[in-house]
Amino acid sequence: MPESYVNLLADLKEDEVLKLTKKRIDSGEDPMKILEDSRKGMEIVGKRFADGEYFLPELVFSGELLKQVTAMVKPHMSGKATQVKKAGKVVIGTVAGDIHDIGLNIVDFMLDVNGFDVTNLGVDVPADKFVKAMKDTKAPVLGLSGFLTPAFDAMKETVEALEKAGIRKNVKIMIGGGQMDDEVRKYAKADAFGKDAMAAVSLAKKWIGVN
Amino acid sequence: MAWAGLSPEEKRSERFKRWLSPPAVKFSSPQAGKLYKDRVTRFAKALQLQKPDRVPCILPAGLYAATYAGTNLHTVMYDYDEMKRAWLKLLHDFEADTYIPPALVPSGRALEAVDYKLYKWPGHGLSTNTLSYQAVEAEWMKPDEYDALINDPSDFWLRTYMPRVFGALKAFGQLPPLTSFEEIATMSFLSFGLPEVQAGFQALLEAGRETLRWAAVVGEVSQVALQAGYPGIMGGLAKAPFDTLGDTLRGTQGIMMDMFQRPDKLHAAMDRIAPLAIAGAINGVNAANVPVIFMPLHKGADTFMSRKQYETFYWPSFKKVVMALVNEGILPILFAEGSYNDRLDIIKELPRGAVAWYFDKTDIFRAKEVLGNTACIVGNVPTSLLMTGTPREVKEHCRKLIEVCGKGGGYILAAGANIDEGSPDNLRAMMEAVKEYGVYR
Known part of the structure; x- marks a missing residue:
């Protein structure tokens, strides 16, 4: 049953997934096992997205499915949720003056299903907030998102703020989104430009050293 | 012959003629008048897949005038004199092929008057x-409101959508449907007496007054540009229903x-929105006297x-809007933000010379190969x-674009x-690049 549950979720069969979730809860199964299966389902969704089989609508819908499953399972958890092993820490956010988050959230999703512990600072994030988050989390990787051309300068200023705080050398910085490209990467003095969320995952893997 | 009896091609030819000879414009000099005609002809030919005298150029200066003139967007959104100064400076300092007036610089005062939340x-x-x-981006319309939108879009706008996106019009949610006015109206007036509803109308009146002041300045700048010989190229804006x-x-x-x-609801809503988008677009183009949207x-x-989702959800209602405009003799410039590499063979099916495709991140050389014989290509420095680059690098990039995409005409x-x-x-x-590398011999 777990295997077909994983597949039903990966295939985005809403009714079947919810029905089966209820059945598994009612039969007294360990809620953590259901969540673990959901995670596996989401991993497949992420893989299909990376392979170009799924697109943004499937990501959005799978996220909604997961939310529903989690809401059903949560009341039955004893409280001691075991921490899922994470591949490493990544901080991401959209730079100051830019409130776009569609791309940012895709990167969040893809890093998450690939096992990273993601701190998503949201949109219009000032440079000092990035600095603080990098200090607090000690994450080795920072992802800067931006959609518009004013983000060029905001990215540059964010990188400079990390330099000024003396932590630039501990952090690998990737940029992406909208009008970003390798020219902007050079301009902002970031370490890499990624053209999509899959690039963000492989950069994070490369830098943190996971396969 | 009556307008309705004309074919799409005849309508387009009429509209382009009016663009070429705008009835109400007094050019500042015969030279300005000649330059205006040269510029319109240059765009008109490129847009209709012909070879103009040289490749035309649209400068990416939507809001650029503000920083160029040493001010910023915030200032020009609130100070219309500064807006005028900045936009006229840009006009006079660049010998461009076309000019974008500050119509896309909204009045901050008008938006504040109604407490606009969408932006x-x-x-x-x-x-x-x-x-x-x-x-x-937010859920300004809830998932269970599709029927309300589909049944009566105006009512949905007035009593549901506007109260959400305009903080000052929140009380409009208490208005009755206007179609429910009684024959002998008694109670129908009641909600109009509520102080919060009246405050909403006052806010709208204030936004209207402010917009008149703003529009006078934008109109003045547009006239100066036209008189100096710089045509506009944007007769209006329209959107795909999915967007x-x-x-x-x-x-x-x-x-x-x-x-x-x-x-099913999504499709029905897009079908409902399409004719509204079409009517709005045609009105805009008629008022602007520029046949391009x-x-x-x-x-x-x-x-x-x-690709499949595009063909199912995006393309049908979008195509409906495009074709309705084409049939009215309007030439849409379709600006594909992001990339459209996997759409080129789908969009190719639009009639030859009827639209222009403006590309952002799409591989424009491939686009020229696939679409070059059917649509004007615009883009994409x-x-x-x-x-961040140097003028030399920019010019070199433009040279390559002109050489490949400009071949045979049909390129901006x-x-x-x-x-x-x-x-x-x-x-x-x-x-400089279009003048040096873009001349057709």
Whole structure:
């Protein structure tokens, strides 16, 4: 049953997934096992997205499915949720003056299903907030998102703020989104430009050293 | 012959004639009049897949005039004299092929009067020195409101959507449906007497007064540009129905959920919105006397949805809008934001010479190969190059674009998107490039 549950979720069969979730809860199964299966389902969704089989609508819908499953399972958890092993820490956010988050959230999703512990600072994030988050989390990787051309300068200023705080050398910085490209990467003095969320995952893997 | 009896081609030819000889414009000199005609002819030929005298150029200067003139977007949104000064400076300093008046610089005062929530702008949700205004995506329309929208869009707008996006009109939710007015109206007036409803109308009146002041200045700048011989190229804006729903009603999250959970409603809503988009677009073009309309396309791009989803959800109602405009003799410039690499053979099916495709990140050389015989190609100097590169690099990039995409005509040099700041020499480099490399012999 777990295997077909994983597949039903990966295939985005809403009714079947919810029905089966209820059945598994009612039969007294360990809620953590259901969540673990959901995670596996989401991993497949992420893989299909990376392979170009799924697109943004499937990501959005799978996220909604997961939310529903989690809401059903949560009341039955004893409280001691075991921490899922994470591949490493990544901080991401959209730079100051830019409130776009569609791309940012895709990167969040893809890093998450690939096992990273993601701190998503949201949109219009000032440079000092990035600095603080990098200090607090000690994450080795920072992802800067931006959609518009004013983000060029905001990215540059964010990188400079990390330099000024003396932590630039501990952090690998990737940029992406909208009008970003390798020219902007050079301009902002970031370490890499990624053209999509899959690039963000492989950069994070490369830098943190996971396969 | 009556307008309705004309064929689409005849209508287009009529509209282009009026663009070439605008009835109400007094040119500042015979030379300005001649330059105006040269410029319109240059665009008209390129747009209709012919060879003009040289490749025309659209500078990416949507909001650029503000920083160029040493001020910023926040200031010009509130100070119309500064807006005029900045836009006239840009007009006079660049010998461009076309001119974009500040019609896309909204009045901050009007927006504030109604407490507009759909956008954030510098000094209002964004820091004062931010150089752009940005849409706030939210679920402004709830998933269970499709029927209300489909049954009566005007009523949905007035009593549901407007109260949400305009904070000052929140009380409009208490208005009765206007079609429910009694024959002997008694109670129907009641909610109009409520202080909060009246405050909403007052806010609208104030936004209207402010907009008249703003429009007078924008109109003046547009006239100066026309008289100096610079044609406009944007007769108006229109959107694909999927984008209207995805950008401003349901939000990206919402509309993508709807693709799975209520696809029939989504289709019905797009069918309902299409004729409204068409009517609005035609009115805009008629008022502007420019036969070209600009359609920014958002959520059908390569990375937003699969090819199949594009063909199912995006393309049919979008095509309906495009073809209705084409049949009215209007030439849409379809601005594919992001990339459209996986859409080229789908969009190829539009009639030859009927539309122009403006590309942002699409492989424009391939686009020329696939679409070159059917549609004018516009684009796509990267904004990153324009903002961080040297004039020499910009010019070199333009040369390559002109050589490949300009072959045989049907090409307009433009940037991938607008820039808000950066070296004016890089914009001059674009103009130099079309003059040096873009002449057809």
